Amino acid sequence: MFVAYSRTFEPPSHDDLLATIGGTPNSSAGRPAPGNPALPSAVFATPDLEAQTSDTIEFGWRGTRGGVEFDLLAYHAWVENELLSLRDASGVSLGAVNAGETRHLGVELGARAQLSERLLASVAYVYQDFRFKDDALRGDNRLAGAPPHVVNIGLAFEATPRLNLAVKAHWLPSETPVDNLNTLHNDAYGVFDLRAAYDVSDKILVYLDIKNALDQGYASSTLIVDQARTDQAVYIPGDGRAIYAGASVKF
Helix, strand or coil: CEEEEEEEEECCCHHHHCEECCCCCCCCCCCCCCCCCCCCCCCEECCCCCCEEEEEEEEEEEEEECCEEEEEEEEEEEEECCEEEEECCCCCEEEEEECCEEEEEEEEEEEEEECCCCEEEEEEEEEEEEEECCECCCECCECCCCCCEEEEEEEEEECCCCEEEEEEEEEECCCEECECCCCCEECCEEEEEEEEEEECCCCEEEEEEEECCCCCCCEEEECCECCCCCCCCCEEECCCCEEEEEEEECC
C-alpha cells in the first residue's frame, strides 16, 4: 500500500501563447465565419496565461485475495489555472485560456483471476470526475472529453495446448460531454474483439483477429469545444468490423 502527495507546475507551451484563430474549417486563419475577405479578422491570439499548478493526493493498494490479483488507485487533484485549448462552434481554434480552479478525482482498478485451469479473466475499470469548480460561466460542469467510466473486460480460454481463444470488450457505459457547457454529449457504446491464436510449432504462431466483431456504429472520440451546436461535425467515427490474419515467427 502507498500514499503519495505531489505538486506540479506546467507553464504554457508555445502553442498556447501564440495560436492561430478565426477562419472556418474550410479557410485559412483570420477569415471570418462565414468567410468574407472584405471584413477584417484576427489571425493570432497571444493570451496572457498563468502557469498551471496542481496538488494531488494518491492512495494505492496492490495484492492478491482469494486467487484474484488486483491493483487499486484512488486520487484527488486540485488544479489551479488549468490550461484549456478551446474551439468555437465551427471547430475553429479560439486559443488557450486559464480555467481557474478545477477538480480531478478518480479511481483505477485492475484485476486478474484464473477462473479455471484453462480460463483466465481480467478487468480494468476507470472512474474519473473532472469538473470546473464554481466557474462564472460553466459552474460545476464536467470538463469536456473525459468519459466518466471506462471498462475493459477480457476472457482468455486455452482450448487445447496449442489453440488459444480470447474475447475483449471495451465499454463506455455513460455519455461523455463534447463541450464544457455540457450541452452536447457522445453516446455510450461498447465494442467486442475476438482473437484465435494457434501454435503451429515452438517457433511459429498464426492468429486471426476480429475487431468490433458486432460491427457496432459509434464515435470513438470527438472534438472538444467550449460550446457546441447540435448540427456541427464533432464526432469522429470508430472503425467498423475489421478482420486481420497473420503469423509470427521466432528466430
